[in-house]
Amino acid sequence: MANGLRVLNLAEARFECTFGRGCEGICCRNGRPPLHAGDEQRIRNHLAQFVPLMRAEARALLLREGFLTRRKKSGLFTVRVVAGWCIFFHNGCVLEQAGRMEGDRLLYKPVECALFPLEQNARGDWFVRQKDYGREDWDLPCLDPATSGQAAAESLREELALVERMESGLAPERFPLRQS
């Protein structure tokens, strides 16, 4: 349990994001996160804040074709990729950089990116994605408990707090949680 939230493997899970300290942001390379209606609307509403932070080639594509592809994941349209990286990637996540300026780095991120590596299974139980746990097939060093430097319960405090807000109905702009 984390502040009342049940996360199946939180006690033993380890996770440390090493972006800028060894990792160049692999999770944003060809990541194509799916956007829920709330994610899409939030990004559209604040697009003017993100555009100046974007790569020139990403900005050009955004103005020409928008930030969504017609490709779907889990029934939802996905974010465009430019030159192998998420359209919102520029020395890190542009949406995260904009959020940090307002004191909340998760504020504008699509829920799938904001919660990573937290996920719900088919029964609605939350778990931390870890190498060799469940059906994990993404070979990211940060998901390997043998090499990750921090307890997930510590490193994911903000993500866990967001899940709690979502579970409590206090983040209605986020996607509806899967029912257990």
Ligand code: SF4
């Ligand atoms: S979450 Fe993992 S893959 Fe993504 S930037 Fe951080 S260390 Fe890299």
